[in-house]
Amino acid sequence: MLAGGLSHERDVSLRSGRRVAEALRGSGVEVEERDVDAGLLASLREDRPDCVLPLLHGESGEDGAVREVLELVDVPYVGSRPTACRSAFDKPVAKAVVGRAGLRTPAGVALPHQTFRELGAAPVMAAILDSLGLPLIVKPTRGGSALGCTAVRDAAGLAGAMVSAFAYGDTALVERLVAGREVAVPVVDTGDGPRALPVVEIDPDGGVYDYAARYTAGSTRFEVPATLSDDLAAECARVAVVAHETLGLRDVSRSDLIVDDGGTVWFLEVNVAPGMTETSTVPLSVAAAGLDLGGLVADLVRTAVDRPRPERS
Ligand SMILES: Nc1ncnc2c1ncn2[C@@H]1O[C@H](COP(=O)(O)OP(=O)(O)OP(=O)(O)O)[C@@H](O)[C@H]1O
Ligand SMILES: [Mg+2]
Incomplete structure (x- = not known):
């Protein structure tokens, strides 16, 4: 381990x-x-x-x-x-790849810190606001646990949000904020093809699924399976499996999605080493599927041990 x-x-x-x-x-x-x-x-x-x-x-x-x-x-x-x-971890790259496969992902722009220095922060931020409007979300392109991730609801908040994202990496992704229900969908493949596990709906107490809401026990309510219609839950599962397959992922992944009020499923990002803590979503989904976490991971280990290793050739 x-x-x-x-x-x-x-x-x-x-x-x-x-x-x-x-x-x-x-x-x-x-x-x-x-x-x-x-x-x-x-x-x-x-x-x-x-x-x-x-x-x-x-x-x-x-x-x-x-x-x-x-x-x-x-x-x-x-x-x-x-x-x-590499493709999955870089959020703009992953969005482009799954976008070509027909998945919906929020409109956005990825800009390195350098661009703000060269062109001036004010005109670049004005162009972002003109093009994408409000509300927005700003995050490091290669981050996790919502660190450096800030919602922007008025123009005055954009500069601070950019600074927070640049604290965690050289490039920031500015994306339209999608209102709706946030869900996480694990995908596992123990040798017979990728399959989605039950959709986990995330309902943080303060409305924001930030670092504290993720790792403070009791500060977020999870619904597993999600309170979505069967059709919407099936669509979330489909989106997660398409993301897993188009990005060429193996064994296990977790897609983070938002289901908006109109029933559109938006892909935010996918994780190749999803959290497995006491407050993480994958173990909840595994339990809801009626599976034992140790047994499932042992199956993944066996699959890995048994497979021919292309890396050898
Ligand atoms: N476009 C968006 N619209 C609405 N909320 C968003 C959007 N992008 C991100 N969020 C919110 O910010 C959180 C963190 O974003 P995201 O999952 O993309 O990044 P992360 O830091 O890599 O998280 P993780 O720990 O899941 O790897 C999401 O869980 C969600 O609550
Ligand atoms: Mg996420």
Whole structure:
């Protein structure tokens, strides 16, 4: 189990890792937990695990870097391959890819900090407001856990929101804010094709699903299955599976979507190492599907161990 790392989501990753390690042990799997540090490669070479579970959130865990290294040392691992991770982790890239596959994703623009310096922040922000209108949401293109993510409801709020996003990365994504019900849809594939697990509806107390609402027990209500009509729930499941397939993802993913009041399903983003903490949505969905978390992850591990490794050739 790889958990920790140096991203802003280190703590979340450690909690995810601990939970899944416990669940796996409950299913009779021998698990060792390792952080990502200078001792990792030596330990992978010497101990040669049968399989690695990278439960690293944020950069390096989700952008494919650590998985590149796992392929270098030829160790089987659960999850998507590096190239697919790179596209999925970069929100504007993922939006473009799923958009071409016919999914709806909020209109937006991705701009590096440099553009604001070169062209002047005021005219660039005026152009954004002219084109996209209000309300908006601003977030780092390669972020997680809603860190650096701010809703903008009046023009005066845009500058501060840009600064917050740039605190977490060089490029910010400014997107139209979609009002509606937020849902998360896990997709798993234990060898017979990707299938969506029950849709989880997210209803944060303060109305905003920010870092505190994510990781403070009791501060967000979850409905599993979601209080959507069967048709809408099926559409959310379809969107999540299409996102998983078009981005070339493997084993497990979680798509974050918004269902607006008109019944349109909007793709926000997809995660290749979804959170597995006590307050995360994937474990809730797994339970609602009548599955045991340890048993499901053990199946994913077996699938990873058994598959021919293209990375070998
Ligand atoms: N276009 C949008 N319209 C409305 N709300 C949005 C939009 N984009 C993001 N949000 C809100 O901001 C939150 C964080 O956004 P998003 O899921 O894209 O980023 P993230 O930080 O990568 O999150 P995660 O922890 O799920 O990886 C969402 O859960 C949602 O509540
Ligand atoms: Mg998200």
